[in-house]
Amino acid sequence: MDVFEAIRESGITARQAAERCGIKINRGGMAVCPFHKDKNPSMKIDSRYYCFGCGEKGDAIDFVAKFYGLGKKEAAVQIASDFGISFEDKRGRKPPPKRKRRLSPEQRFERAEKKCFRVLSDYLCRLREWKERYAPHTAEEEWNPLFCEALEKKEYIEYLLDILLYAPLSERVELVAGYGEEVLRIERRLEQCAAGTEGSIGKDNGQDGESGTGITAGNMV
Ligand SMILES: [Zn+2]
Numbered sequence: 001m002d003v004f005e006a007i008r009e010s011g012i013t014a015r016q017a018a019e020r021c022g023i024k025i026n027r028g029g030m031a032v033c034p035f036h037k038d039k040n041p042s043m044k045i046d047s048r049y050y051c052f053g054c055g056e057k058g059d060a061i062d063f064v065a066k067f068y069g070l071g072k073k074e075a076a077v078q079i080a081s082d083f084g085i086s087f088e089d090k091r092g093r094k095p096p097p098k099r100k101r102r103l104s105p106e107q108r109f110e111r112a113e114k115k116c117f118r119v120l121s122d123y124l125c126r127l128r129e130w131k132e133r134y135a136p137h138t139a140e141e142e143w144n145p146l147f148c149e150a151l152e153k154k155e156y157i158e159y160l161l162d163i164l165l166y167a168p169l170s171e172r173v174e175l176v177a178g179y180g181e182e183v184l185r186i187e188r189r190l191e192q193c194a195a196g197t198e199g200s201i202g203k204d205n206g207q208d209g210e211s212g213t214g215i216t217a218g219n220m221v
Helices: 003-010 014-020 060-068 072-083 105-133 145-166 169-178 180-194 198-203
Strands: 043-045 049-051
Touching (some): 014 049, 014 072, 060 072
Antiparallel strands (some): 043 049
């Protein structure tokens, strides 16, 4: 909202603006006109003003502009400041756009490492849960793909987490750099799990299965 709209909306009257300029207004809403040599109050002031002597008329902004010899915009800005009305100045003076915080390589690594750790831990939780929940009860029973996934991946994920927890920085950097793709894949896998479609993954064998690093149960079936 620009300053004119802001003042219009605030409902500031010519009377309020004139009083702010030091004009005395009598009970009848009349004032001595400051715009001509007026002896008796000949200006009627309310939401707008009109002088019966010289014919000056207008609203709050007109009054202040004429009184101080300002342009309308300046007068409006002055009223806004006098009466504490906030507005947006469309011409410039916008707050400068926020600068993106530049991360140092250390901060970037830290961030990536945290994500790596979080994703792998979440995955490990799932695997442990699956290993319990989907364990076959009889020897003839076909193994649930999630149970297979748990069997195959659990130790491997534990091993990666161990590195993140205990290995020296250089090894952790290597892991985070080398397993970024895989971590993303695991993250997607976890999202599927969260969406409740974990079981279906077992069917699309080969689709997502880059052998060696494959995370999906699909590789197992
Ligand atoms: Zn007048």
